[in-house]
Amino acid sequence: EGRVEVYHDGKWGTICDDQWDDRDAEVVCRQLGLSGTPKALSWAHYGQGSGPILLDEVQCSGNELSLDQCKKSDWGQQNCDHIEDAGVSCDPFTGTDVQLIQPDAVGLTTHYLACSAEGAVRLAGGRSPGEGRVEVYYNGDWGTVCDDGWTDLGAQVVCRQL
Numbered sequence: 001e002g003r004v005e006v007y008h009d010g011k012w013g014t015i016c017d018d019q020w021d022d023r024d025a026e027v028v029c030r031q032l033g034l035s036g037t038p039k040a041l042s043w044a045h046y047g048q049g050s051g052p053i054l055l056d057e058v059q060c061s062g063n064e065l066s067l068d069q070c071k072k073s074d075w076g077q078q079n080c081d082h083i084e085d086a087g088v089s090c091d092p093f094t095g096t097d098v099q100l101i102q103p104d105a106v107g108l109t110t111h112y113l114a115c116s117a118e119g120a121v122r123l124a125g126g127r128s129p130g131e132g133r134v135e136v137y138y139n140g141d142w143g144t145v146c147d148d149g150w151t152d153l154g155a156q157v158v159c160r161q162l
Contacts, residue, residue: 001089003046004028006054006067008075013054015067016080017042023062024070029090031066035160041087048082056080121161134158 004015017040025038056078060070119136126132134145 001041001046001087001091003044003049003085003087005049008054011052011054013052014049014082015058015086016053016056016078017084017086018080019057019059020086024058024060024067024086025088025090026062027060027064027067027070028088030064032090033160034090036090039089039091041089042084044083044085044087046085046087049085050082052076053078053080053082053085058086121158123158123162130159 005012006015020040020042022038022040025040029036029038054075055067056073058067058070058072060067064070119138121137122135122142123129123132124135124142135142136145
């Protein structure tokens with residue numbers, strides 16, 4: 001979650017929240033490779049940016065793969081101030097997740113979401129938040145995933161769910 005910034009013509013800038021809605025947030029979350037419940041936030045919910053406001057009047061249908069495919073004003077054409085910077089949340093647990101980082105006995109770290117959502121995944125025993133043993137929360141407990149039939153496709157699903 002955070003303020004949405006885009007890179008265009010060699011510079012980073014924000015997006016104005018005029019017409020900004022959950023369909024636009026869905027495209028942003030998809031473009032970032034994040035799953036979850038997309039939620040659009042306006043009025044600089046995550047703070048005001050600085051520099052140029054690069055997009056305005058973004059109107060996605062929600063099926064696009066990137067913001068560039070959405071109907072929008074021309075790059076740099078806008079009538080906004082940074083108090084209108086757009087934000088998104090791609091929270092897979094609709095506001096109930098809290099990331100905890102807990103060192104284990106051998107100096108490795110377990111990264112997981114502290115919630116009771118069935119099907120939540122975490123990585124344990126890795127040296128960074130992006131690696132480790134896959135564990136799934138089910139029926140009140142965390143359990144491991146058997147590697148029979150495990151492929152890169154399964155790993156991609158887990159990474160998107162994280």
